[in-house]
Amino acid sequence: MKKLLSLSLAAVLAVSATACGNSGSNNADAGDSDASAAGTEAGTEAESTESTGTESEGTESASADGGAFKIGAIGPMTGAASAYGTAVMNAAQIAVDEINAAGGVNGYQIEFNPQDDEHDQEKSVNAYNTLKDWGMQLLLGTVTSAPCIAVEAEASADNMFLLTPSGSAVDCISGENAFRVCFADPDQGTASAQYIGENGLAEKVAVIYDSSDVYSSGIYETFVTEAANQPFEIVASEAFTADSKTDFSVQLQKAKDSGADLVFLPFYYNEAALVFTQAAGMNFAPKWFGVDGMDGILSGVEGFDASLAEGVMLLTPFSADAEDELTKNFVAKYGELHNGEIPNQFAADAYDGIYIIKAALEQAGCTPDMSASDICDALKTAMTEITVDGLTGSGMTWSADGEPSKSPKAVVIEGGVYVGM
Amino acid sequence: MSFLSYLINGISLGSVYAIIALGYTMVYGIAKMLNFAHGDVIMVGGYAALTMMLNLNMNPFVAILVAIVVCTVLGICIETIAYRPLLGAASPLAVLITAIGVSYFLQNVVLLIFGSNPKSFQSAVTFGDLQLAGGGLVISDEAIVTIVSCVVIMVGLTLFISKTKAGQAMQAVSEDKGAARLMGINVNGTIALTFAIGSGLAAVAGILLLSSYPSLTPYTGSMPGIKAFVAAVFGGIGSIPGAFIGGILLGVIEILGRAYISSQLADAIVFAVLIIVLLVKPTGLLGKAVQEKV
Numbered sequence: 001m002k003k004l005l006s007l008s009l010a011a012v013l014a015v016s017a018t019a020c021g022n023s024g025s026n027n028a029d030a031g032d033s034d035a036s037a038a039g040t041e042a043g044t045e046a047e048s049t050e051s052t053g054t055e056s057e058g059t060e061s062a063s064a065d066g067g068a069f070k071i072g073a074i075g076p077m078t079g080a081a082s083a084y085g086t087a088v089m090n091a092a093q094i095a096v097d098e099i100n101a102a103g104g105v106n107g108y109q110i111e112f113n114p115q116d117d118e119h120d121q122e123k124s125v126n127a128y129n130t131l132k133d134w135g136m137q138l139l140l141g142t143v144t145s146a147p148c149i150a151v152e153a154e155a156s157a158d159n160m161f162l163l164t165p166s167g168s169a170v171d172c173i174s175g176e177n178a179f180r181v182c183f184a185d186p187d188q189g190t191a192s193a194q195y196i197g198e199n200g201l202a203e204k205v206a207v208i209y210d211s212s213d214v215y216s217s218g219i220y221e222t223f224v225t226e227a228a229n230q231p232f233e234i235v236a237s238e239a240f241t242a243d244s245k246t247d248f249s250v251q252l253q254k255a256k257d258s259g260a261d262l263v264f265l266p267f268y269y270n271e272a273a274l275v276f277t278q279a280a281g282m283n284f285a286p287k288w289f290g291v292d293g294m295d296g297i298l299s300g301v302e303g304f305d306a307s308l309a310e311g312v313m314l315l316t317p318f319s320a321d322a323e324d325e326l327t328k329n330f331v332a333k334y335g336e337l338h339n340g341e342i343p344n345q346f347a348a349d350a351y352d353g354i355y356i357i358k359a360a361l362e363q364a365g366c367t368p369d370m371s372a373s374d375i376c377d378a379l380k381t382a383m384t385e386i387t388v389d390g391l392t393g394s395g396m397t398w399s400a401d402g403e404p405s406k407s408p409k410a411v412v413i414e415g416g417v418y419v420g421m
Numbered sequence: 422m423s424f425l426s427y428l429i430n431g432i433s434l435g436s437v438y439a440i441i442a443l444g445y446t447m448v449y450g451i452a453k454m455l456n457f458a459h460g461d462v463i464m465v466g467g468y469a470a471l472t473m474m475l476n477l478n479m480n481p482f483v484a485i486l487v488a489i490v491v492c493t494v495l496g497i498c499i500e501t502i503a504y505r506p507l508l509g510a511a512s513p514l515a516v517l518i519t520a521i522g523v524s525y526f527l528q529n530v531v532l533l534i535f536g537s538n539p540k541s542f543q544s545a546v547t548f549g550d551l552q553l554a555g556g557g558l559v560i561s562d563e564a565i566v567t568i569v570s571c572v573v574i575m576v577g578l579t580l581f582i583s584k585t586k587a588g589q590a591m592q593a594v595s596e597d598k599g600a601a602r603l604m605g606i607n608v609n610g611t612i613a614l615t616f617a618i619g620s621g622l623a624a625v626a627g628i629l630l631l632s633s634y635p636s637l638t639p640y641t642g643s644m645p646g647i648k649a650f651v652a653a654v655f656g657g658i659g660s661i662p663g664a665f666i667g668g669i670l671l672g673v674i675e676i677l678g679r680a681y682i683s684s685q686l687a688d689a690i691v692f693a694v695l696i697i698v699l700l701v702k703p704t705g706l707l708g709k710a711v712q713e714k715v
Contacts, residue, residue: 062652136691211685238684239684239685240684240685241685241688243644243688244640244687244688246634246636247430247434247633247634247676248685249426249427249430249676250427250430250676250679250680251679251684253423253426253427253430253680253681254423254684256423257423270539270636271636273539273541273636274634274635274636277635277636278543281559281561281563282426282559282561283559287688301539301540301541302539302540302541303471303475303540303541303542303543303635304541305541
């Protein structure tokens with residue numbers, strides 16, 4: 001009896017350890033996809049040749065007189081984070097086609113090669129090696145943070161220029177070769193606190209965050225630090241972990257009891273969908289404020305009643321309903337090519353990313369016959385000298401450590417779409 | 422007022438644990454094995470009900486019945502194919518490892534069929550929340566249904582075991598397999614029946630769990646499964662009232678711990694309580710100490 005019990009307890013330990021492993025990796029970034037169906041590799045291989053096929057006709061002639069810039073891209077096009085990767089690849093393709101049609105970069109065409117990594121570190125590094133064999137000179141990617149950190153280690157060693165459209169973890173751009181289009185995690189916390197404070201959105205703020213996730217707790221910490229300088233008060237900060245991310249009743253009850261009029265939710269839309277459902281069940285309707293992980297709440301969770309997300313505010317560098325020419329054109333073109341879909345901020349980041357690469361290449365006067373390492377050295381300086389007006393901000397500049405300087409926009413969900421505030 | 426609200430949430434969560442724990446405790450009591458795939462049967466039940474409701478547009482109650490049937494059949498299949506050949510094995514480890522294997526098998530099959538995207542589960546209960554004290558205390562309809570179902574299941578199961586022939590056969594098998602067989606009881610049939618009942622209850626637990634916390638992924642069952650196992654050990658594994666008390670206590674401790682001690686340490690508190698109880702009373706709250714026959 002005793003033997004059996006100790007045996008069983010040991011087994012429980014084993015099971016719980018592996019269970020944590022599962023949920024942990026699930027939570028790693030943008031909702032995981034460790035286990036996408038086998039055979040996707042082959043599928044994306046076919047897809048990528050197809051999509052690069054469109055401009056290969058145009059590039060043939062260009063390659064004859066000196067070649068084309070080879071830009072590779074890596075992101076999750078299948079699996080749970082596929083919403084992000086697909087948006088990035090679609091939008092980057094639009095930017096590449098536009099540039100090629102307008103005469104290219106320094107008179108040379110661009111060849112674009114997107115690869116799938118299923119939001120998996122190992123597959124991401126494999127995709128990177130595939131692209132290197134292809135002759136990649138510049139990398140747009142990777143899309144999600146955890147794989148990006150792994151690829152950046154390789155790219156840094158190879159001195160390959162890396163521009164991640166949306167890898168927000170600090171370590172995504174640890175080397176001198178790496179830059180990013182989006183905000184870093186800590187900046188999101190600071191910017192959110194400033195936005196709430198400066199616009200007088202609330203006096204009492206509650207925060208619910210995932211203490212087991214680097215993305216969520218990173219934003220939480222900088223939010224709290226910045227909140228000290230702002231005219232609002234944090235009345236409750238409640239955590240959850242990867243193992244208990246289904247029951248938010250206690251956290252919500254405490255936020256409700258604390259009299260908070262705004263609740264800050266720095267985590268992904270999967271959990272946010274549960275929070276909104278449970279809050280509706282307990283008649284708790286504060287203002288909700290999210291970060292870029294909230295992008296996806298309207299369509300990412302199958303079966304989720306999107307009307308519960310009405311009035312949710314989120315900080316994003318891009319809103320599809322902005323009135324400027326650039327955004328209007330991009331949204332129209334994206335919708336035309338992809339069944340009327342409205343592009344999210346990942347798409348905008350990627351579109352800007354291609355134009356940022358173009359601007360930097362032109363600034364440095366690079367040509368396609370230069371090696372990847374020479375281009376990278378030239379761009380390290382060029383990136384700090386350029387100013388880019390894009391979808392995700394006007395007058396964007398970069399510091400040598402790779403961080404962009406731009407101001408975020410806040411949007412609110414009204415009638416099932418993002419509306420600028 | 423918020424204390425009451427925490428308490429009710431805790432009892433509701435605990436009721437789900439209790440129903441799952443019943444599956445563990447019955448199987449352990451009768452087959453002397455731990456069915457670690459039990460948590461994943463819950464998840465399969467959730468997917469079965471969801472598919473019926475969303476893709477085949479079935480009435481929720483019909484969908485629940487179908488889910489129960491699916492899980493019952495699944496439970497019997499698991500028992501016959503994976504466990505029965507090993508129950509006589511020299512080491513109890515063999516069947517334990519098989520159970521873990523079945524657990525991963527179920528998770529990955531579901532992952533292949535439905536993908537890893539979380540699915541939102543439409544609540545099967547929709548008669549409206551109960552508002553008390555002028556809206557200050559809201560008791561969700563899911564919580565009420567969960568608690569009521571738990572009590573009904575517990576009473577029904579106790580009656581079944583003490584009053585019916587099949588139930589008495591279960592008691593006999595749990596007492597002494599060899600003697601029961603000599604008395605003409607179909608031991609394998611009784612064990613299969615136990616798995617069937619446990620798995621059917623798992624489907625009910627899954628639907629109740631998902632009605633309150635509507636996010637369904639292939640890993641949904643693993644954490645509640647482990648917590649329910651803790652509840653079963655806590656209450657005294659093998660004892661049906663023990664599973665009930667263990668489950669409710671565990672749910673209440675978890676929610677109150679999260680509310681008043683630390684929201685990060687909720688799980689640590691639950692497992693710490695288990696360790697303390699086992700140190701003080703190694704057989705659990707209601708467990709009987711059985712002399713090991715050497």
